[in-house]
Amino acid sequence: MSTLSVRQVRRRFLVLHGLRWLPTGLMVPVMILLMQERGLSLTQIGLVFTAQGVLVLALELPTGGFADALGRRPVLVAAWLVNLAALALFAVADSFALFFLVWALQGVFRALDSGPMESWYVDATLAADPKAAYERGLGHAGTVIGVAISAGALIGGGLVALGPLGPVSALTVPVLVAFAFQAVALVALLVLLVEVRPAKGPGALRASVVEAPRMVGQAVGLLRRSRVLLALVAVELFWGFGMVTFESLLPLRLAEVVGDADRAAALLGPASSAAWLASAAGAALTPLLLRWPGAAPGAALLRILQGLTVVGMGLFAGPVGVLVAYLACYTVHGASNPLHMGLLHRQVDGPYRTSVISLNSMVAQPAGAIGGVVLTMLAQATSISTALLVGAVVLAAAAPLYLPAWRAGRRPEGVAGPGPGTEPGAGAVPVPGPVEPAGGRPGVDAASVSAPVHGS
Secondary structure, eight states: OTTSOHHHHHHHHHHHHHHHHHHHHHHTTTHHHHHHHTTOOHHHHHHHHHHHHHHHHHHTTHHHHHHHHHOHHHHHHHHHHHHHHHHHHHHHOOSHHHHHHHHHHHHHHHHHHSSHHHHHHHHHHHHHOTTOOOHHHHHHHHHHHHHHHHHHHHHHHHHHHTOOBTTBOTTTHHHHHHHHHHHHHHHHHHHHOOOOOOTTHHHHHHHHHHHHHHHHHHHHHHHHHOHHHHHHHHHHHHHHHHTHIIIIIHHHHHHHHHSOHHHHHHHHHHHHHHHHHHHHHHHHTHHHHHHTTOHHHHHHHHHHHHHHHHHHHHHOOSHHHHHHHHHHHHHHHHHHHHHHHHHHHTTBOGGGHHHHHHHHHHHHHHHHHHHHHHHHHHHHHSOHHHHHHHHHHHHHTTGGGGHHHHHHHTSOTTSSOOOTTSOTTTTOBOOSSOOOOTTOOSOOOOOOSSSOOTTO
16 A cells, blocks of 8 residues: 555545446446346335345444455455346346345445445555545545446446347346446456555454444444434434335336336436436535535425425326436435535544444435335335325435434534534544444445435
């Protein structure tokens, strides 16, 4: 790491970040529709998603210990190999069992991939210059994610529009291209990510496995001591459940109003690309929202607005109306994420910061899995529009959970409890003693396979 300059580290970090998310973008237009084409019912599609949620929930914290014990490079190589296997299996899967295995592999991939690259970037930057500011590169990474997924979705939709390739169906072609890009990304990772492995050995690996449950318990203990923190993490239950609407149900709704799955996938490619750009535009509104109405009331208002955009997705009759509501939903989603995460960061300081952020991410996983099952079953039993309306209500119902953070922010100076106007860490939950964070990561996965999921 010490042989690279700060600029070289940042450039390699951003290149690898772009290559990591491009295959994800390619999958966006076809992921749901391909499983439906291969014979899965809406209920079965919801069930296969639970495999990813359960495994991410189980592995989110322990995999951080693996990265610390073994080094970030080998863990990332393992993660990207698992994703390569998942994409290969996705291309040929034709049964519920095989698709369930695909999403189980995706869960392992996401858990392993969550954090090590950012940790490598920060460590390598500080090794090159201990006084370097690494926040700039982390900020640029968010832009790279949006551009990479946007470009991938646009390419994926274009490939579907070109039609089948010999015996390969139109919906399968983007999966094969995603596999090829993932292979290129793996080679680039081996070449560009240079790391001096920590000399900790297998004993540290065993210790990290033993330590993980205790870290989870102590992170949960922080929630018991802070009503504000508990309410913010609880937002993830509603958000994770409700995000199924625009991750999984929107392609089905679009296919319903268009009347053809291939045409819907072709439309969803450029629409998904535009959605990620809309999300980036929403995130750019963060400074304005912090000034007015403020972080906590702004986050609450955006929860309600996002629910209304999902209502539009469910009620508008034509594809234009559905897609306009979809773009509005992503704009709100992009604006919501930094406000929520900023409020969360203010509530905890010291060695448990990563554990709490990971816990915040973990809460969304079972909620998303339950939402996937409940809403797809509801869509099959009633209609897709009904399921969208139920999901919209759940999204909006999270708004009152920002009230404790808003009240804390209105307290006079000197009264305990941080708020939107405080400095990071001010009034944060005290932590009892220096404990190495399980995960050792400066952040968590930025997005799910198909939509920007805050904190995860």
